[in-house]
Amino acid sequence: MLPVGDGQEIFYEVAGNPDGIPAVFVHGGPGGGTSRQSFCFFDPRAYRIIRFDQRGCGRSTPSVADPAADVDELLEVNTTAHLIADMERLRTHLNIDRWLVFGGSWGSTLSLAYAQAHPDKVLALVLRGIFLLRKTELDFYYNGGAGHIFPEYWDEFLGAVDEHLRPAADDIHGRTRIDGVDLIEQYHRLLHSSDWDTVTDAARRWSMWEGLTSHLDIPHTPGDHGQQAFDVAFARIENHYFVNHAFIGDGQLLEPGNIDKIRDIPAVIVQGRYDVVCPMKSAWQLHRAWPEAEFHVSDRSGHAADEAQTAARLVAATDNFARRFG
Incomplete structure (x- = not known):
């Protein structure tokens, strides 16, 4: 556990070759935490592999999934700038000069933001499932676009929202959103309810929406999604960042200067x-x-990192960097 200020401690773990190429795994969500799978993209003979849980989730403390937590107070000190600073504190703590930064989904967002803030500390980048956290991306996934592809799961997602604020499942006009209603904002209210049952129901629906739509071939079990502690941390932190547009400007990561x-x-x-x-x-x-960055499209993959074609390309990328920098 590493104290990072604001009463926060982040969990981290190091594996592989102590003298190997330092590589940090940046998990998604935000709020998703890491799993042992994080290590599987790196050859442990070549890499010193670091994984960590971002503030408020996984094994980091305090957790926003704690029913007794002052969630507003905890989220006030949970921003992109805080997470970038935490990564720097971890790098310094481990006495690393430069490291390979590996991130997918929200992890790609944070990896890009970190690299743009500290380019001299980044040896290389491996990015998967690119998420630039723009309003158009959020609207597509949370305000109806993806509902055209997964209508049965979309209905479940809508189930937490007050009936007069959600489109009916049998709407003859095919609507997936009511004009003027932002479902991210609606979920923000639910996830900050004083009623714990309301919080956990909304968190489960929010989390399962992502868990069930992340694979091209839908798995029988959606991983950690559906487990209450995971769902609450995942939903509360993710929604907090989305309501606040990740505390970065819309399109900021693509700006030529950055x-x-x-x-x-x-x-x-x-x-x-x-x-x-x-x-x-x-x-x-x-x-x-x-x-200048290598660009690979996995034509038989959805969002998840563990789908065969995507996983193989990610391993090939780290293997190639191991040969280059080893």
């Missing part, structure tokens, strides 16, 4: 063609703005 800061960092981008959570358009726009 891309120029990372242009010379060796990088690999891997994107699932059928990613519904983080649709490919964002990855394509990042590729156009940053053609």
Whole structure:
């Protein structure tokens, strides 16, 4: 556990070769926490592998999933700038000069933001399921677009919202959203309710929406999604960031001046063609703005990192960097 200020301690774990290439795994969500799977993308003979749980989730403390927690107080000190500072504190604590930064989904957002803030500390970037946290991306996934692809799961997602604020499942006009209603805002109210049953029901629906739509081939079990402690931390933190647009400007990560800061960092981008959570358009726009980075499309993958084609490309990327920097 590493104290990072504001009463927060982040969990971290180091594995692999103590003298290997330092590599940090940046998990998604935000609020998703890490699992042992984080290590599987790196050859442990070549890499010193670091994984950590971002503030408020996983094994980091205090957790926003604690029913007794002052969630507003905890989230006030949970921003992109705080997470970037935590990564720097961890890097310094581990006496690392530069490290390979590996992130997918929200992890790609934070990895890009970190690299643009500290380009001299990044040896290389491996990015998957690109998420630039723009309003268009949030609207597509949380305000109806993805509901056209997963209507049965969309109905479940809508179930937490007051009936007069959600489109009916049998709406003859095919609406997936009521004009003027932002479902992210509606969920924000539910996730901050004083009634714990309301919080846990909303958290489960929010979490399962992502868990069930992340794979091209829908798995029998959606991983940690559906487990109460995970769901509450995941939903509360993710929603907090989305309501606040990740505390960055819309399109900020694509601005030419910010891309120029990372242009010379060796990088690999891997994107699932059928990613519904983080649709490919964002990855394509990042590729156009940053053609120096290798760009690979997995034509048989959705959003998840463990889908065969995406996983193979990610492992190939870290193996290639191991040969380059080892």
